[in-house]
Amino acid sequence: MKADTKGRILYEGAKIVHLMGYHKTGIQEILRAADIPKGSFYFYFKSKEDFGLQLISYYIEKILARGETFLEQKEFSPIQRLRNHFNWLIYQSERQEFKGGCPIGNLSQELGDINEVFREKLDEAFSKLKHLISRFIKEAQAEGEISAELGVMETADLVFSCFQGALIQMKVAKNAHSLDIFDRMLTRII
Amino acid sequence: MKADTKGRILYEGAKIVHLMGYHKTGIQEILRAADIPKGSFYFYFKSKEDFGLQLISYYIEKILARGETFLEQKEFSPIQRLRNHFNWLIYQSERQEFKGGCPIGNLSQELGDINEVFREKLDEAFSKLKHLISRFIKEAQAEGEISAELGVMETADLVFSCFQGALIQMKVAKNAHSLDIFDRMLTRII
Numbered sequence: 001m002k003a004d005t006k007g008r009i010l011y012e013g014a015k016i017v018h019l020m021g022y023h024k025t026g027i028q029e030i031l032r033a034a035d036i037p038k039g040s041f042y043f044y045f046k047s048k049e050d051f052g053l054q055l056i057s058y059y060i061e062k063i064l065a066r067g068e069t070f071l072e073q074k075e076f077s078p079i080q081r082l083r084n085h086f087n088w089l090i091y092q093s094e095r096q097e098f099k100g101g102c103p104i105g106n107l108s109q110e111l112g113d114i115n116e117v118f119r120e121k122l123d124e125a126f127s128k129l130k131h132l133i134s135r136f137i138k139e140a141q142a143e144g145e146i147s148a149e150l151g152v153m154e155t156a157d158l159v160f161s162c163f164q165g166a167l168i169q170m171k172v173a174k175n176a177h178s179l180d181i182f183d184r185m186l187t188r189i190i
Numbered sequence: 191m192k193a194d195t196k197g198r199i200l201y202e203g204a205k206i207v208h209l210m211g212y213h214k215t216g217i218q219e220i221l222r223a224a225d226i227p228k229g230s231f232y233f234y235f236k237s238k239e240d241f242g243l244q245l246i247s248y249y250i251e252k253i254l255a256r257g258e259t260f261l262e263q264k265e266f267s268p269i270q271r272l273r274n275h276f277n278w279l280i281y282q283s284e285r286q287e288f289k290g291g292c293p294i295g296n297l298s299q300e301l302g303d304i305n306e307v308f309r310e311k312l313d314e315a316f317s318k319l320k321h322l323i324s325r326f327i328k329e330a331q332a333e334g335e336i337s338a339e340l341g342v343m344e345t346a347d348l349v350f351s352c353f354q355g356a357l358i359q360m361k362v363a364k365n366a367h368s369l370d371i372f373d374r375m376l377t378r379i380i
Binding site for chain 2: 019020021023024099100101105106108109110112113114119122123126154155157158160161162163164165166168169171172173174177178181182184185188189
């Protein structure tokens with residue numbers, strides 16, 4: 001039951017922070033959404049900052065777990081698997097009416113310059129997401145789908161940049177135009 | 191003198207909002223930095239929101255004016271001119287110790303989902319920046335430097351996404367690693 005409470009706080013908190021940002025989210029709002037008393041929150045989290053840091057791990061674990069399932073879909077070519085992964089992320093954004101964008105990207109914009117503890121945690125989170133992308137690219141090379149000459153980590157970095165930027169564009173355009181361009185042009189990068 | 195005062199408010203305000211974000215910037219801080227009384231601020235700006243919206247135009251005009259000078263440097267090929275433009279932006283970021291990133295991208299993350307007036311203004315700002323990039327690409331096509339088959343606006347969109355994403359990465363990595371990859375791999379996209 002205790003584990004469920006913590007999970008519920010993270011689940012509800014994740015939705016609020018995703019849309020409102022870290023600073024604009026009050027602990028009271030999280031308590032209300034998760035339907036728990038204040039003491040419960042502080043049982044699991046030392047502070048709002050501690051909550052924010054654990055939230056980053058929560059977001060990352062969710063994305064990596066989903067990425068893992070796409071990596072395993074051997075009925076598709078590795079590059080198609082990578083596109084399936086991005087298309088799942090794009091679909092999530094569409095379902096949210098193009099709000100939110102990347103929770104890690106948002107927190108990076110908001111906290112990257114002003115909180116060193118968050119900055120380090122976010123840098124680590126970005127590395128994990130890029131490592132996930134690199135695994136699709138490596139498989140594509142192993143199966144001869146793309147050139148073995150391509151620098152795997154550099155390419156993963158560029159693909160990640162493109163996707164992050166397309167998500168920012170989505171947030172102000174409120175449509176999937178830039179994400180669709182990213183999807184269609186992905187093979188030009190890889 | 192009046193024009194100077196407004197310019198100074200925008201100049202000082204731009205620096206603060208760039209690093210702190212819109213919500214965390216208080217009018218008091220801007221008054222202090224620009225060394226003006228409160229009445230002066232409200233003579234030029236109806237509200238903090240009005241200031242924020244005019245600030246977006248201020249940022250855009252600065253970037254477009256600089257872009258124009260790079261477009262005119264006919265001693266370089268069009269793609270090299272585009273790289274020079276990005277390298278100027280990267281150099282600005284290095285000088286700021288990799289803080290700040292893109293002021294328009296930051297405001298998009300912060301306000302794109304919660305303020306419709308800002309969202310529209312930012313969408314328009316993104317369009318102007320992408321139009322600037324498209325002009326370099328069109329010249330490159332006209333001079334035969336790149337394929338005439340390439341969809342100009344789509345390519346500009348993708349290049350813009352990549353650069354925006356690389357700037358987010360810069361903010362958490364506090365180095366130019368992803369920006370350097372963007373610069374080196376730009377020709378793969380175009």
